[in-house]
Every structure is written in C-alpha cells, then in structure tokens.
Amino acid sequence: MNPLIMLNEVQIEEIRKLAKDKREYLGIASEVPIANDIVTILEKLDIILLEYPIYSKGDSPDFSAAIMYSEEDNKELTFIGLNTADYFDKQVFAIAHELYHYFTKTGSHISRLNDIDNNLLEAKANRFAAEFLFPEIALKSIIINEFKTSKLEKTSDKTLMRFMVRLQCSWWLPYRSIVKRLSEISAISKEQYNRFYDIDVRNLESEHAKIGIAFNSEVYSKLNKKTNKIGTSAKDIEIIIRNFEDGLIDEDKFAEVLDLFDKTPDDFGYKITVSDEDLEEFEDFFSGGNLDED
Structure with a gap:
C-alpha cells in the first residue's frame, strides 16, 4: 500500500x-x-x-x-x-x-x-x-459560535454526533468528509476522528441515521440515496433540441443523443422513429x- x-x-x-x-x-x-x-x-x-x-x-x-x-x-x-x-x-x-x-x-x-x-x-x-x-473559515466560525471554543475534545459523543449530522444536512458533504474537516482544523482529537470516521452511516438503523432523519428527513435521505439518474442539464437538452431544429443534426442523431439521457423526441413534441x-x-x-x- x-x-x-x-x-x-x-x-x-x-x-x-x-x-x-x-x-x-x-x-x-x-x-x-x-x-x-x-x-x-x-x-x-x-x-x-x-x-x-x-x-x-x-x-x-x-x-x-x-x-x-x-x-x-x-x-x-x-x-x-x-x-x-x-x-x-x-x-x-x-x-x-x-x-x-x-x-x-x-x-x-x-x-x-x-x-x-x-x-x-x-x-x-x-x-x-x-x-x-465547506470553507474552513465558515466551519471555524460555526464551532466558535455554538461551543464558545475551537476545541471539541471535551464534547460528548452524542452532542458531537448531532452537530456533525446538522453540518452534513446544511452543507451536503459526505459524513466522513465532515469528520475529516473537523480533524483538519484540529477541532477533534485523533481518537475522536477514528471513532467517528468508522461509523457506518449508510446503515439506516444506526444512531447517526436516526438523528439525521429526525433533524431533516428529506435532505438526509437524499444525501444517502444512490440516485441512478440518467440525464444532463435542461440547458444542455435545449442545445440538443436547437441543434436539431437548426439542421445541425439529423433525426437519427437527435433521437440517439436524447436516448442517452433516457428521453425521446416525443417528449419535446417531435414524432420521430428512434433508430436502434x-x-x-x-x-x-x-x-x-x-x-x-x-
């Protein structure tokens, strides 16, 4: 290694x-x-x-x-x-x-x-x-304002866990990235880092998950979901459509490119036979x- x-x-x-x-x-x-x-x-x-x-x-x-x-x-x-x-x-x-x-x-x-x-x-x-x-200056400010200190070694595990869950739901970083950020600014000890980093946050029966769902079920569930999405931005889809309308790509190419994003010409009002x-x-x-x- x-x-x-x-x-x-x-x-x-x-x-x-x-x-x-x-x-x-x-x-x-x-x-x-x-x-x-x-x-x-x-x-x-x-x-x-x-x-x-x-x-x-x-x-x-x-x-x-x-x-x-x-x-x-x-x-x-x-x-x-x-x-x-x-x-x-x-x-x-x-x-x-x-x-x-x-x-x-x-x-x-x-x-x-x-x-x-x-x-x-x-x-x-x-x-x-x-x-x-999650800028360091913002993280440090949040810690100082809430705990009146930059060091969290004496903070109980339960309090620290709730704090990290709230940070995750507000800033949308992976949980382990939150733990790492706290370690990088020396807010938590090495022992705390190892203890919290090893938590399996994808286990919905874990204490971490229960806290996250209790605080903000919608955001916490979204962050811990594999979306399996196929697509691109609406802006880029519009570019594809306009390229077709301007004659820059033919019907087959138009249908082929839209198919990459699980869409069809019919979704945008065009009746075109999709080629295989x-x-x-x-x-x-x-x-x-x-x-x-x-």
Whole structure:
C-alpha cells in the first residue's frame, strides 16, 4: 500500500486560496452552503454534466466521476461524467473534486474517491472539494459560535454526533468528509476522528441515521440515496433540441443523443422513429476507456 499523502502548509494554503477565489468569482460567500447549487455552478462555467449510473461488481462504484475535453468548431467543450450509482452526497463531492482539475487544468482523468489519498494530485483535489464546499473559515466560525471554543475534545459523543449530522444536512458533504474537516482544523482529537470516521452511516438503523432523519428527513435521505439518474442539464437538452431544429443534426442523431439521457423526441413534441443505435462510445467514456487515469 502506498503511504498516505499529507499536504504541507504551503499546499493547503494554496488550495484554500484557490477555493476562496473561485467562490468569490462565482458570487458565493464563505458562509453560504453550495449544496445542490453545484449543478448551477457547472452551467455558469459552461461545463456539460453527463449523469449515468455505472455499476461495479463490489459494493462501491469503480469510480465517482470523470472529466474530459473535446473540440467542436474550434471551441473546447468540457464534460464531467458523474456516476449516479454512487450516493448523492458523494456525487456532490465528486463534482467539486473535478472542478479542481478544471480550475488547475490538469487534464482528463477518472476520480476514484473511495481510494486512500496516496496520489498527490488527488489529495489536492479532495482537499479543494472539501474547502470549496465547506470553507474552513465558515466551519471555524460555526464551532466558535455554538461551543464558545475551537476545541471539541471535551464534547460528548452524542452532542458531537448531532452537530456533525446538522453540518452534513446544511452543507451536503459526505459524513466522513465532515469528520475529516473537523480533524483538519484540529477541532477533534485523533481518537475522536477514528471513532467517528468508522461509523457506518449508510446503515439506516444506526444512531447517526436516526438523528439525521429526525433533524431533516428529506435532505438526509437524499444525501444517502444512490440516485441512478440518467440525464444532463435542461440547458444542455435545449442545445440538443436547437441543434436539431437548426439542421445541425439529423433525426437519427437527435433521437440517439436524447436516448442517452433516457428521453425521446416525443417528449419535446417531435414524432420521430428512434433508430436502434449502439451506445458503446458513451459507455466507454464512463468506464474510462478513452481517459488517462491518475
């Protein structure tokens, strides 16, 4: 097993500044959760989101997301492929992770967020995702305001558990990312980190799940659900329709592309016979066949 990558102070500060600058560029204050608005951010950046469930043989997906680029009419197009066979909170984190690669221009690749951070580039992307979604300055402020101290070593497990569940439901990070954030700012001890990190939060009978459902059943259930969604944004669907209406793609291509997102021309008022096209190229994209893996 490769050793765990530990970022140094300079690297962490560079990532913190990058996340702060990008939030400011997007008009998002540090105390405001991004949560489900991550999709809106992609639209602002002209990144096309492709959602598709890719299943693996084990319990966890083989990958969480992928980023790739292509060129059309001398214009570079950016795509993020999101594996919706993963839990929704990890989908949100995976998109933020890919935004690091987008902002730093590190090229096409596949992200496997279940892996240990034993790759420097991936460790940086994971730290950026956490800082972008939940800025350190906001977390520290919340802790000070609620507990009147920056250290939570003496806080009871039950109180700390409720606190982390509330953070998760407000900021939409995976539970273990919340635990890691608290450890990164030295708010909790190593023993607390190990104790809370090992909790199986996907077990709906666990204390964590019961608290989450009691606090905010709708959000907690959404975060802990594998959506298995097939689709892209309404904006990108509109582009596909207009390309057809302008004669840039024919009926077969129009039907084929919509079929990728589990839609038909009839959904938009067009009566077209759908041809039986091979979707292997689309599957290859999500399986990483055309990408260089880090």
